[in-house]
Amino acid sequence: MTGATIDRRSAAQLAAGPKAGAPGSGPSLLLRGLRKAFVDVRAVDGLDLEVARGECFGLLGPNGAGKTTTIEICEGLTAPDAGTVELLGLNWRTGASELRQRIGIQLQETQFPDKLTVEETLRLFRSFFRRGISVNESIETAQLEEKRSSRVGGLSGGQKQRLAMACALVGDPELLFMDEPTTGLDPQARRHLWDLVDRLKQAGRTIILTTHYMDEAERLCDRVAIMDHGRVIALGTPQQLIATVGGEDIVEFAVGSGEPGVEHTIVNADMLRAIPGVQSLSVDQGLHRLSVSELHTAVPRIFTVLTGQGLHLSEFRTHSATLEDVFVRLTGRNLRDE
Amino acid sequence: MNSLELSSLYQLTMVRFKLILREPEAIFWIFIFPILLAAGLGIAFRNRPADVLQVGATTMQLTRALAADKGLSVATMDEASGTHALATGNILVLAIQRPDGVAYKFDDTNPDARTARLLVDRAIQTAAGRNEAVHAQNELVHETGSRYIDFVVPGLLGMNLMGSAMWGLGFSIVEARQKKLLKRMVASPMPRWQYLASFLLSRLAMLVIEVAAFLGFARLAFGVPFRGSLSQLGLLCVLTSLAFSALGLLVSSRAKTMEAASGLMNLVMLPMWILSGVFFSASRFPAAIQPLVRALPLTAAIDAMRGNMLQGMNMGQLIAPVGILLAWFVVPFTVSLRIFRWR
Numbered sequence: 001m002t003g004a005t006i007d008r009r010s011a012a013q014l015a016a017g018p019k020a021g022a023p024g025s026g027p028s029l030l031l032r033g034l035r036k037a038f039v040d041v042r043a044v045d046g047l048d049l050e051v052a053r054g055e056c057f058g059l060l061g062p063n064g065a066g067k068t069t070t071i072e073i074c075e076g077l078t079a080p081d082a083g084t085v086e087l088l089g090l091n092w093r094t095g096a097s098e099l100r101q102r103i104g105i106q107l108q109e110t111q112f113p114d115k116l117t118v119e120e121t122l123r124l125f126r127s128f129f130r131r132g133i134s135v136n137e138s139i140e141t142a143q144l145e146e147k148r149s150s151r152v153g154g155l156s157g158g159q160k161q162r163l164a165m166a167c168a169l170v171g172d173p174e175l176l177f178m179d180e181p182t183t184g185l186d187p188q189a190r191r192h193l194w195d196l197v198d199r200l201k202q203a204g205r206t207i208i209l210t211t212h213y214m215d216e217a218e219r220l221c222d223r224v225a226i227m228d229h230g231r232v233i234a235l236g237t238p239q240q241l242i243a244t245v246g247g248e249d250i251v252e253f254a255v256g257s258g259e260p261g262v263e264h265t266i267v268n269a270d271m272l273r274a275i276p277g278v279q280s281l282s283v284d285q286g287l288h289r290l291s292v293s294e295l296h297t298a299v300p301r302i303f304t305v306l307t308g309q310g311l312h313l314s315e316f317r318t319h320s321a322t323l324e325d326v327f328v329r330l331t332g333r334n335l336r337d338e
Numbered sequence: 339m340n341s342l343e344l345s346s347l348y349q350l351t352m353v354r355f356k357l358i359l360r361e362p363e364a365i366f367w368i369f370i371f372p373i374l375l376a377a378g379l380g381i382a383f384r385n386r387p388a389d390v391l392q393v394g395a396t397t398m399q400l401t402r403a404l405a406a407d408k409g410l411s412v413a414t415m416d417e418a419s420g421t422h423a424l425a426t427g428n429i430l431v432l433a434i435q436r437p438d439g440v441a442y443k444f445d446d447t448n449p450d451a452r453t454a455r456l457l458v459d460r461a462i463q464t465a466a467g468r469n470e471a472v473h474a475q476n477e478l479v480h481e482t483g484s485r486y487i488d489f490v491v492p493g494l495l496g497m498n499l500m501g502s503a504m505w506g507l508g509f510s511i512v513e514a515r516q517k518k519l520l521k522r523m524v525a526s527p528m529p530r531w532q533y534l535a536s537f538l539l540s541r542l543a544m545l546v547i548e549v550a551a552f553l554g555f556a557r558l559a560f561g562v563p564f565r566g567s568l569s570q571l572g573l574l575c576v577l578t579s580l581a582f583s584a585l586g587l588l589v590s591s592r593a594k595t596m597e598a599a600s601g602l603m604n605l606v607m608l609p610m611w612i613l614s615g616v617f618f619s620a621s622r623f624p625a626a627i628q629p630l631v632r633a634l635p636l637t638a639a640i641d642a643m644r645g646n647m648l649q650g651m652n653m654g655q656l657i658a659p660v661g662i663l664l665a666w667f668v669v670p671f672t673v674s675l676r677i678f679r680w681r
Binding site: 075076077097100101105107109110111112113115116120123124125126127128129130167171 | 343344345346348349350353356357360361514517518519521522524525526527528681
């Protein structure tokens with residue numbers, strides 16, 4: 001696939017969007033020219049980002065895109081090879097101890113001691129902060145009241161993740177980092193955690209999260225940066241990004257010619273592109289993917305083309321365009337491909 | 339919440355303390371095992387029969403002469419069966435009547451055999467009419483403090499302090515690193531030194547219980563003596579525990595897995611189990627390796643504790659082992675603070 005409509009320049013314009021005003025109202029997070037290489041891979045390869053106060057910002061990308069490295073550089077856990085990191089107007093070299101007091105962190109895979117209770121764990125983390133909310137408040141916020149005296153080892157995955165959130169919140173942080181907060185959770189636990197993030201957003205906190213779930217980014221984030229190979233390949237609100245796909249709906253189908261042994265049949269692309277409302281077309285292993293703006297008129301015409309060629313459908317589905325489609329359009333790969 | 343509840347050092351220490359107490363295996367190894375071991379050794383070496391040495395003689399005349407000594411238990415046997423009895427350890431010395439006098443057959447590398455040879459010779463010479471040139475009489479002293487259990491209790495105490503400090507610190511730290519808990523801790527505003535200090539503090543709290551239980555048992559069950567100052571003995575225990583905690587910290591400062599940590603831990607502790615004189619005196623090792631043996635922290639700890647408990651020595655007299663222990667605390671602690679891997 002060629003000609004990504006969002007190039008680096010327009011991404012940079014979007015990044016410059018948030019207001020830069022009086023001191024104290026500057027961006028919560030400012031990254032410039034960030035680079036980090038590990039032995040065998042360039043994990044972050046020239047990254048610029050700006051996150052405004054009160055914004056919920058998502059870093060979206062497949063595994064290995066550099067999301068975790070980026071967020072850990074922001075959290076002061078990994079030192080970048082090059083570039084500047086500024087949080088709340090401070091940096092890690094000179095303002096580390098103040099920053100630690102003012103940010104909250106939820107890491108991707110922390111196992112709290114199994115034999116401590118929820119309350120004991122939170123009391124421990126609360127003691128690290130000069131100011132913050134009470135242990136009770138954090139338990140209420142994370143809706144762990146019933147589990148207050150339970151040992152961590154007996155909590156479900158979702159409860160453990162809410163405990164991790166509560167630990168990130170006890171210091172009443174201005175800026176909250178969450179690295180893949182719902183990975184590995186069941187759908188109900190995910191929705192539960194999303195509600196929690198919603199409440200935190202409403203309270204006006206700046207939230208920066210990474211995820212490889214499209215729906216999560218669409219549901220939670222004011223703005224999203226799509227990352228691939230250590231770079232930002234698209235940046236904007238979920239709606240802006242989805243609009244770049246060209247149509248509001250996606251039609252996917254595969255056809256069979258009826259001849260045995262022929263696995264993938266390819267439909268004449270020009271005939272499909274000629275259909276009014278079809279914005280773009282891609283074919284991957286026999287699966288045709290069209291972005292379509294007038295679904296109700298385009299679909300009957302697609303059927304007409306197919307029957308005209310004597311082909312029958314072996315697969316057909318449509319869905320509203322999502323960030324997943326943005327990623328596929330930009331990289332030619334699915335997000336969950338590893 | 340009061341101010342203590344808000345103190346991170348207090349919270350960290352309490353958490354460590356709770357985690358230890360909630361681990362049943364740890365409780366066994368720290369509290370129960372040393373007491374069982376002391377009890378076993380105490381029973382094995384209790385009421386050692388007042389050293390009656392088994393000897394043999396080839397003639398009735400020699401047998402009568404030897405029977406006069408109460409320290410000897412004698413049997414008559416011919417030379418062939420006597421040699422066999424020697425080889426199987428049933429007797430220590432065989433006195434053989436020869437035309438020109440008496441021959442003693444014994445293993446001179448066995449201290450008991452050497453003693454038996456002296457007694458046998460004395461009994462035979464006396465029976466033959468030898469007179470003592472100098473009049474001598476024995477004043478016997480039977481005191482606690484010279485028994486094996488008295489010797490081994492300070493050794494077990496030192497070994498136990500080593501084990502609990504090293505395993506306790508090493509495993510918890512490597513586990514926290516493996517579970518990314520260390521990383522989470524340093525992502526919070528927690529002062530890093532407090533995390534390490536909390537291990538030392540909780541260790542010291544455990545120490546009080548551990549040492550009191552073990553020594554209390556040794557005192558009540560075997561009447562092991564405490565000749566030196568108890569507070570100085572306490573200080574020695576604290577110092578020993580700090581030195582081994584620092585060593586445990588060093589061993590666990592880089593290891594990423596339990597397997598690596600436990601291998602390293604055994605590598606560090608094994609030489610001390612063997613060389614440091616837990617069960618027998620370290621001075622039995624050859625002079626060539628004595629400087630090495632003396633420099634080991636466990637040797638220093640056990641020497642100091644024996645000095646205090648058995649000989650009633652004060653700190654001034656124990657300056658050498660105390661200095662060695664201090665060095666083993668300061669150097670590994672400083673090094674591990676520098677190389678510690680927080681993630």
